[in-house]
Amino acid sequence: xxxxxxxxxxxxxxxxxxxxxxxxxxxxxYGIMQEVARQSEGQYRVGPxxxxxxxxxxxxHGLVEEAYRRSHDEDPRRRYYxxxxxxxxxxxxxxxxxxxxxxxxxxxLRVPSPRRA
Amino acid sequence: MVRFLYLCLxxxxxxxxxxxxxxxxxxxxxxxxxxxxxxxxxxxxGASLVRQWLLRSGAWKMATGGVVSLVVIxxxxxxxxxxxxxxxxxxxxxxxxxxxCEPADFRGQWAGNFHWPGPSGQMMLTFTNTGDTWNxxxxxxxxxxxxxxGAAEDLRFDRxxxxxxxxxxxxxxxxxxxxxxxxxxxxxxxxxxxxx
Numbered sequence: 570x571x572x573x574x575x576x577x578x579x580x581x582x583x584x585x586x587x588x589x590x591x592x593x594x595x596x597x598x599y600g601i602m603q604e605v606a607r608q609s610e611g612q613y614r615v616g617p618x619x620x621x622x623x624x625x626x627x628x629x630h631g632l633v634e635e636a637y638r639r640s641h642d643e644d645p646r647r648r649y650y651x652x653x654x655x656x657x658x659x660x661x662x663x664x665x666x667x668x669x670x671x672x673x674x675x676x677x678l679r680v681p682s683p684r685r686a
Numbered sequence: 687m688v689r690f691l692y693l694c695l696x697x698x699x700x701x702x703x704x705x706x707x708x709x710x711x712x713x714x715x716x717x718x719x720x721x722x723x724x725x726x727x728x729x730x731x732g733a734s735l736v737r738q739w740l741l742r743s744g745a746w747k748m749a750t751g752g753v754v755s756l757v758v759i760x761x762x763x764x765x766x767x768x769x770x771x772x773x774x775x776x777x778x779x780x781x782x783x784x785x786x787c788e789p790a791d792f793r794g795q796w797a798g799n800f801h802w803p804g805p806s807g808q809m810m811l812t813f814t815n816t817g818d819t820w821n822x823x824x825x826x827x828x829x830x831x832x833x834x835x836g837a838a839e840d841l842r843f844d845r846x847x848x849x850x851x852x853x854x855x856x857x858x859x860x861x862x863x864x865x866x867x868x869x870x871x872x873x874x875x876x877x878x879x880x881x882x
Contacts, residue, residue, distance in 0.1 A: 576818075576819055576820075577818060577819065578818070579818070580818060581817055581818060584817065584818070597710075598707075598710045598711075598713075598714055599713070599714045599717050602714065614726075616726060616727060616729070616730025616731070616733075616734075617707075617710070617711040617714045617715070617727065617730060617731070617734075618711070618730040618731050618733055618734025618735075618737070619730060619733070619734065621703070621706075621707040621710065621711060621734075622703075622734060622737060622738070622742070623817070624707075625703070625706070625707070625742075626816050626817050629816070630816075630819065644713055645709075646709035646710055646712065646713040647710070647713060648710060
């Protein structure tokens with residue numbers, strides 16, 4: 570039986586960008602912030618407060634988990650996060666939903682305006 | 687100096703959040719080049735402080751609970767009688783929800799009394815919204831004084847009405863509630879065979 574992911578959707582912009590940043594590889598908080606800025610070409614930025622508030626929510630819902638990936642020379646305050654399997658499914662569902670939105674938007678924008686008789 | 691101020695800002699966050707993420711937030715602050723984005727970091731930190739205390743820490747729940755308790759005690763002291771519900775299984779809970787009652791207005795605790803075949807008692811509904819997800823909990827305290835808790839499953843809001851499924855000692859039940867004159871009134875019915 571498939572999981573019901575609809576309760577997670579739609580994702581807020583901050584959540585969507587954070588999950589997208591984690592989709593490729595595990596990242597620490599600062600890395601997530603940089604990746605979000607890079608993906609949006611600097612148009613969308615998350616601060617640490619917004620980032621960790623959303624990370625807390627994502628971890629509470631099992632969408633993101635901490636990745637234990639530390640080396641001895643790293644700052645102990647730096648922690649890595651990864652997209653959990655459920656998070657990947659939710660992100661995939663959100664991308665599909667957004668594709669439908671874009672498809673519908675394009676279809677509506679193509680509708681010609683009525684001509685006058 | 688600026689770092690010290692940011693440290694103070696982090697120190698004002700709720701302990702649970704501060705312990706979990708404070709070190710990382712300070713590390714990010716240290717990574718930020720001196721003078722660059724510092725204002726944005728303080729702005730974000732201030733917003734985070736308000737958000738964590740008002741929305742995440744549960745402090746507002748305690749405040750709401752305190753106000754509701756005072757109102758109930760005040761009502762009892764003034765001799766106000768609690769009107770029994772009109773029919774069996776009916777639930778009547780307060781406090782206010784302004785009209786038109788939007789889904790977001792359900793957030794918080796709704797405390798009141800219930801009337802059920804058998805002994806009546808106190809009940810409390812808690813609806814929380816964590817960004818995109820609604821969660822609910824039903825706590826019923828019957829005549830035996832024992833608090834029975836149940837998670838509200840399949841929670842649905844439609845403007846002034848709410849419904850959810852909850853497991854009870856009598857099997858799965860569904861609560862249907864609606865807001866009228868600022869009060870949430872509803873009924874628990876067996877979930878099986880009920881369409882909504």
